[in-house]
Amino acid sequence: MTKRKIIQYIRKWHRYLGIVLGIQFLLWTLGGLYFSWTNIEEIRGEHLKEKLPFPQSSIGMVSPNVFLDSHFESTDSITSLELINILDEPIYRVVYSSPFGKRARLFHASNGKPKASLSEKEAILVAMDGLNKQAGVTQVEYLIATGKHHEYRGRPLPAYAISFAKPINTTVYVSKEYGDIQTFRSNAWRAFDFFWMLHTMDYEGRDNFNNFLLRAFALFGLFTILSGFSLYIFTSRIFSKKSLK
Incomplete structure (x- = not known):
């Protein structure tokens, strides 16, 4: 040649x-x-988060042994036990792995009795407590499954998607079983996620490099x-x- x-x-x-x-x-x-x-802290919604108080030590609380021995099977593997605050009440949250997957259960710290998973009304109040700005609720969606492209992908289900009006214009995702806010999603985050998909060229799941x-x-x-x-x-x-x- x-x-x-x-x-x-x-x-x-x-x-x-x-x-x-x-x-x-x-x-x-x-x-x-x-x-x-762009400011990654704002995209993640850090500027909207209200710092919640930790449960005070002066509040009488029972030992976790009260419910651990009686509410879990021998096949359950406990991965974490936390003392959290849900609507101004101290709550034990136990995250465990069972034959059915990773789960979470809530117990009243005052007496060790099981607390029911969050209702829609409680989830809305949890979302409002977690925000440092006030805004009206425009929509509440109950999620039991999400696809690979959903903005709440890879997080605990079921969950409540609670959308707020201006000046927040943000959807707050609250886990029913975990009892807390999992993440914030706004239009700025959605734009970031779209460009991230183009950046990684992972058009199926978006996060595989x-x-x-x-x-x-x-x-x-x-x-x-x-x-x-x-x-x-x-x-x-x-x-x-x-x-x-």
Whole structure:
């Protein structure tokens, strides 16, 4: 193969790959600009969170042994036990793994009796308590399942999605079994999530950096760069003069 044909072959692949990769590089750049020009704390809703008080030690509380021995099976594996505050009441939350998956149960810290999972009314009050701004509730949705693209993906179910009006314009997700706010989701977060999907090129689950498509584009990008260097070497007068000496 002559030098001219090699140059034509490299230039052809460099041009076609440049078009395809250029689109993705543009998406990566737009995503990078959005990530760098936005406040991640605001996207996560940190600026809306109200710091809830911890249960006071002066409140009489029973030992967790009161309910651990009588309400769990030998096959249950307890992964955490926390003392939390739900609507100004101290509550023990036990997270455990059972044959049916990861679960959570609530118990009144004052007497060790089981507390029912949050009702819709309680979930709304929990969401309001967790906000440092006041706003009206526009919608309440009860979730028992979510897809891979849902904004509440990968978090405890069932849950209540409680949407608030201006000035918050945010959906607060409250877990029914865990009894607390799991996350905040606003339009800013949804835009971030969309650009994140474009950035990772994981169009199925959005969070997998090891997907085949991203690896392929990384290799194509490397090939495009190397082909560009090759074109420079083959067409550069400097290298041509050196080869004639």
